[in-house]
Amino acid sequence: MEIINRLKNVLVSPKTEWQTIEAENSPHVKVFTGYVVPLALIPAVAAFIGYGLIGYSVWGVHISSVSWGVRQAIVQYVAMLSGVYITAFVINALADNFGAKKDFNRAVSLVAYAYTPMFVGGLFYLLPSLSWLASLAGLYGLYIIYTGLQPLMKVQSEKQASYFVVSLIVTVAVSAALMLILAAVLLRGAGGFYGL
Numbered sequence: 001m002e003i004i005n006r007l008k009n010v011l012v013s014p015k016t017e018w019q020t021i022e023a024e025n026s027p028h029v030k031v032f033t034g035y036v037v038p039l040a041l042i043p044a045v046a047a048f049i050g051y052g053l054i055g056y057s058v059w060g061v062h063i064s065s066v067s068w069g070v071r072q073a074i075v076q077y078v079a080m081l082s083g084v085y086i087t088a089f090v091i092n093a094l095a096d097n098f099g100a101k102k103d104f105n106r107a108v109s110l111v112a113y114a115y116t117p118m119f120v121g122g123l124f125y126l127l128p129s130l131s132w133l134a135s136l137a138g139l140y141g142l143y144i145i146y147t148g149l150q151p152l153m154k155v156q157s158e159k160q161a162s163y164f165v166v167s168l169i170v171t172v173a174v175s176a177a178l179m180l181i182l183a184a185v186l187l188r189g190a191g192g193f194y195g196l
Contacts, residue, residue, distance in 0.1 A: 003034070003035060003038065003039070006035065006113070007039070007116055007119075007120070010113045010114075010116045010144065011116055011117065011120070011140075014113075014143075014144045014147050014148065015147050017113070018147060018148045018151040018152065019151060021109055021113060021148075021151075021152065022106075022151045022152055024109075025105065025106065026105065026109060027105055028088070028104055028105045028107075028108035028109070031105075031108055031109050031112045031113075032084065032085075032108060032112065035112050035113070036080070036081065036084050036112045036115070037081070039115075039116070039119040039120075040076075040077055040080035040081055040119060041077070042119050042120065042122040042123060043076040043077075043080060043118070043119065043121075043122020043123075043125055043134065044073040044074075044076045044077035044080070044122075045073065046076075046122050046123050046124070046125035046126045047069065047072040047073045047075075047076045047122070047125040047131075048069040048070060048072065048073035049069070049125075049126055050069070050072075050125045050126045050127060050128045050131070051064065051068050051069045051071075051072040051125070051128055052064060052065060052066045052067075052068060052069015052070060052072070052073075053066075053069060054126065054127065054128070055128070056127075056128035056129055072125070075182050075183070076122065076125065078182060079175075079178070079179060079182060080115065080118070080119070080122075082178060083115070083175055083178075084108065084111050084112050084115055085108070086171065086174050086175060086178065087111045087167075087171045087175075088104065088107040088108040088110070088111040088112075089104075089107070090167055090170045090171045090174065091107045091110065091111065091149075091153065091167045091171075092104050092107035094163065094166060094167055094170070095107075095153055095155075095163075097163075097166075098155055098156075098159045098162065098163035098166075099155065099156050099159055100149070100153040100154055100155035100156075100159075100163060101153055101154040103152075103153070106152040106153060107152075107153065109152060110145060110148045110149070110152045110153065111145065113144065113148070114141045114142075114144040114145040114148060115141055116141065116144070117137040117138060117139075117140040117141045117144070118134065118137055118138045118141055120137065121133060121134040121135075121136070121137025121138065122134050124137075142168070145164065145167075146160070146164050149163060149164060
């Protein structure tokens with residue numbers, strides 16, 4: 001039940017919840033295995049069901065296959081797990097440049113809990129035609145990261161916006177490269193698209 005309470009508190013009142021998280025100062029392995037690993041299953045399982053069992057239509061042709069669902073699930077799961085670490089690494093690496101406190105444990109906590117809207121929004125993969133809403137949920141995660149930079153990374157308020165923007169730009173670039181690699185490996189070719 002602790003994970004459900006944390007999820008609810010991060011989504012409903014992130015500014016208040018950051019104070020609690022800051023006081024806990026949990027090791028990154030505990031946050032990753034106890035929060036990220038189970039919640040990253042939401043978009044992965046939803047993607048498997050949506051793309052593998054329910055399917056979707058393109059120009060009147062219904063597309064679904066178990067192999068396509070498995071590939072989508074793997075991409076979602078790997079992207080979520082690696083995304084947390086990549087983003088945390090970037091935020092922590094840039095900390096000194098913005099007068100923030102370098103602390104990888106806190107950086108992982110910041111990013112892991114800010115991914116909460118994307119984990120929950122992953123439910124939209126159940127209906128592939130609504131999957132774009134999962135990305136939209138991620139926008140709220142950006143707000144959550146922004147509100148957590150001060151309490152967790154101890155950045156000064158006048159540098160908070162620039163720290164956030166630079167971290168975001170670097171993270172997007174690295175994540176885009178990762179997604180291209182994942183797509184090339186797992187979803188290559190038209191045969192993969194049609195589940196052949």
